[in-house]
Amino acid sequence: MxxxxxxxxxxxxxxxxxxxxxxxxxxxxxxxxxxxxxxxxxxxxxxxxxPADYQQGNSFRIIYLHVPSAILAQSCYMLMAVAGAIGLIWKMKVADMVAKACAPIGASLAVLALLTGAIWGKPTWGSWWVWDARLTSMLILFFLYLGVMALNSAIESESTAAQATAVLALVGLVNIPIIKYSVEWWNTLHQPATFKLTEKPAMPAEMWVPLLVMVIGFYAFFAVTLMMRLRNEILRRERRAGWVKELLLSK
Missing domain, CATH: 1.20.5 (Single alpha-helices involved in coiled-coils or other helix-helix interfaces)
Incomplete structure (x- = not known):
């Protein structure tokens, strides 16, 4: 260590x-x-x-699912990569477990972001899917999650699987700034970021405040899901430990 x-x-x-x-x-x-x-x-x-949007009407309301899921899919990937790096450097088993627990959650969030984006894109762009830079990079994020999950399943050794998935997650980090800045770097159909720390939101408060509440709620839900998966993973890996046997006997 x-x-x-x-x-x-x-x-x-x-x-x-x-x-x-x-x-x-x-x-x-x-x-x-x-x-x-x-x-x-x-x-x-x-x-x-x-209130309804003056251009998109009520169809804009899907933003309250799309934006939080897209933000959290990226945050989850970064957490997975950081946990993987900690596992590589400090050989912490719990960090490896966190990274493994993150992958299915992040993949689900990426799917939700892609599906809600497609539903939103149909009335807005007239198409379910376009090979827009933002959409394509989000699809790549989903495939990265699938790659991490596939490696975890394919490699029998827990430690070897953790190292391989950590390297893949760290390499895939290059996709995160591409997702974030693709709208600014290329001429895309996708609208700019809804929230910016350095700028006042373009939407009125009665629209962006509930969006902020939903984003925080998604983070809280992610924490719940991650802790539940992590606890299950700990019990699975530590099933031979004395404290786990005592815990199971006490229930």
């Missing part, structure tokens, strides 16, 4: 499957309540109270 005395204590605590399992169990109820409240509230706000 690399000599990293400057790393905080919690970083090394995360290396303990037992500690990680327990802390996820404590956080799960809070994130579940937050996810439900934000997603239900954001959906009702978006569908009932947000």
């Amino acid at each position: 690399a000599d990293s005395k400057w790393m905080p204590r919690w970083f090394y605590q995360l290396a303990s499957p037992r500690w990680c399992y327990q802390i996820c169990g404590k956080l799960l109820p809070w994130f579940t309540v937050a996810a439900l409240a934000l997603l239900i509230g954001g959906t009702l706000w978006a569908l009932i109270f947000a």
